[in-house]
Amino acid sequence: MNDYVIAPPPQPAVPVAGGGRFPVRRIYCVGRNYAEHAREMGHDPNAEPPFFFAKPADAIVTDGAAVPYPPQTTNLHHEIELVAAIGAGGRDIAVGEAIGHVWGYAVGIDLTRRDLQAWAKKGAKPWEIAKGFDRSAPIGTMVRAAGVPQPLRGRIELSVNGEPRQGADLGDMTWDLPHVIAELSRYFELCPGDLIFTGTPAGVGPVVPGDRLLGSIAGIGSVAATIA
Numbered sequence: 001m002n003d004y005v006i007a008p009p010p011q012p013a014v015p016v017a018g019g020g021r022f023p024v025r026r027i028y029c030v031g032r033n034y035a036e037h038a039r040e041m042g043h044d045p046n047a048e049p050p051f052f053f054a055k056p057a058d059a060i061v062t063d064g065a066a067v068p069y070p071p072q073t074t075n076l077h078h079e080i081e082l083v084a085a086i087g088a089g090g091r092d093i094a095v096g097e098a099i100g101h102v103w104g105y106a107v108g109i110d111l112t113r114r115d116l117q118a119w120a121k122k123g124a125k126p127w128e129i130a131k132g133f134d135r136s137a138p139i140g141t142m143v144r145a146a147g148v149p150q151p152l153r154g155r156i157e158l159s160v161n162g163e164p165r166q167g168a169d170l171g172d173m174t175w176d177l178p179h180v181i182a183e184l185s186r187y188f189e190l191c192p193g194d195l196i197f198t199g200t201p202a203g204v205g206p207v208v209p210g211d212r213l214l215g216s217i218a219g220i221g222s223v224a225a226t227i228a
């Protein structure tokens with residue numbers, strides 16, 4: 001029975017290679033999961049472990065779509081990231097079993113209002129307005145985990161207007177994906193439909209209207225977005 005008093009909002013979903021769509025429940029993100037990026041942001045990766053934050057599920061933008069330059073910022077940054085999609089939920093997941101909870105993978109961009117993030121850090125304020133704004137999570141076509149034999153290694157890179165900006169290897173992560181899943185599941189019960197943006201390598205920087213972003217991860221795929 002549909003007794004909603006307004007029309008229910010649409011279910012955010014990510015297209016899957018070969019057909020179908022992956023419905024998105026929550027979007028978790030890892031902060032400072034590559035040492036070089038932690039250093040470029042002014043932090044000591046040996047002193048401070050990675051951590052978690054989140055975006056709303058409807059922040060996703062499907063592959064190739066335009067992203068309007070968001071309001072309330074003059075310093076919008078790109079962050080290319082591996083995205084893992086949870087197909088089997090759980091809490092207190094063991095590191096050795098974590099990969100088995102992944103349904104698929106995609107390439108995502110964690111768009112960030114860097115000036116608002118700096119304001120939040122300085123004042124010990126929450127990060128939502130810096131990270132969880134509308135259309136802040138472009139994501140490419142998802143591939144099934146069965147088609148990704150080696151999700152812990154592979155070149156991850158992003159270019160803007162054809163110029164290389166970010167480049168590293170997934171193996172450079174401070175917490176590799178099994179540790180990300182295990183650690184996250186100590187704080188939240190993970191459920192089918194959850195996405196995890198696993199952090200960005202060094203080379204983050206600003207984008208402006210008209211810029212064309214192209215990110216890729218070897219063996220997984222790509223993501224394209226244009227800032228409008």
Ligand code: MN
Binds near residue numbers: 030031
């Ligand atoms: Mn990020």
